[in-house]
Amino acid sequence: MSAGDIADTVNDNADAIDILLAQHNQIKQLFSLVESSEGEAQQREFDHLRALLAVHETAEEEVLRPVTRSDVPNGDAVADARMEEENEAKEVLANLEKLGCSSSEFMPKFLEFKKSVLAHAEHEEHEEFPGIRASKTPDELKKMGKRIKMAEKMAPTHPHPSAKSTTANYLAGPFAAMLDKVRDHMKSGKD
Numbered sequence: 001m002s003a004g005d006i007a008d009t010v011n012d013n014a015d016a017i018d019i020l021l022a023q024h025n026q027i028k029q030l031f032s033l034v035e036s037s038e039g040e041a042q043q044r045e046f047d048h049l050r051a052l053l054a055v056h057e058t059a060e061e062e063v064l065r066p067v068t069r070s071d072v073p074n075g076d077a078v079a080d081a082r083m084e085e086e087n088e089a090k091e092v093l094a095n096l097e098k099l100g101c102s103s104s105e106f107m108p109k110f111l112e113f114k115k116s117v118l119a120h121a122e123h124e125e126h127e128e129f130p131g132i133r134a135s136k137t138p139d140e141l142k143k144m145g146k147r148i149k150m151a152e153k154m155a156p157t158h159p160h161p162s163a164k165s166t167t168a169n170y171l172a173g174p175f176a177a178m179l180d181k182v183r184d185h186m187k188s189g190k191d
């Protein structure tokens with residue numbers, strides 16, 4: 001599944017928080033699918049999860065975090081804590097990707113990763129999303145939703161741990177996304 005496909009799985013009128021919550025559910029389902037499958041199917045589900053996490057976190061960093069900083073009470077601290085969790089996750093995800101599902105080291109590391117990603121999603125849902133919803137009108141939230149979908153279409157589909165700040169991620173975004181698309185394309189063997 002490409003980043004564009006992921007961004008298109010939610011309807012055009014969904015607001016920013018609806019989109020992100022729907023993706024949190026998708027992420028949870030994909031964690032379970034990776035856990036319960038084997039062989040090629042497991043690798044396929046992991047690739048899907050990796051792509052969804054990479055575009056989801058990039059969109060949050062580009063579109064949501066600036067609003068958290070400016071509009072949510074104690075916003076800088078909330079945004080900094082979420083960025084730290086996401087940067088850590090990017091590193092673990094890049095390592096898991098390198099390791100591959102067939103490695104005996106994969107599953108214990110993957111289960112640890114699942115725990116921290118789900119805790120991160122809960123922190124967002126309780127400490128960040130309610131403040132964003134309270135500070136914006138329904139119309140503004142829909143506009144943010146459109147920006148999230150745009151960001152996800154441009155986002156890299158592989159984690160880039162070197163992009164530690166929102167600005168660095170933004171700069172890394174389109175170029176890294178292009179490289180990823182070329183890499184995915186070559187892997188899939190299509191012409």
Ligand SMILES: [Fe+2]
Binds near residue numbers: 056057060082086120
């Ligand atoms: Fe996040």
Ligand SMILES: [Fe+2]
Binds near residue numbers: 020024056060121124
């Ligand atoms: Fe999230």
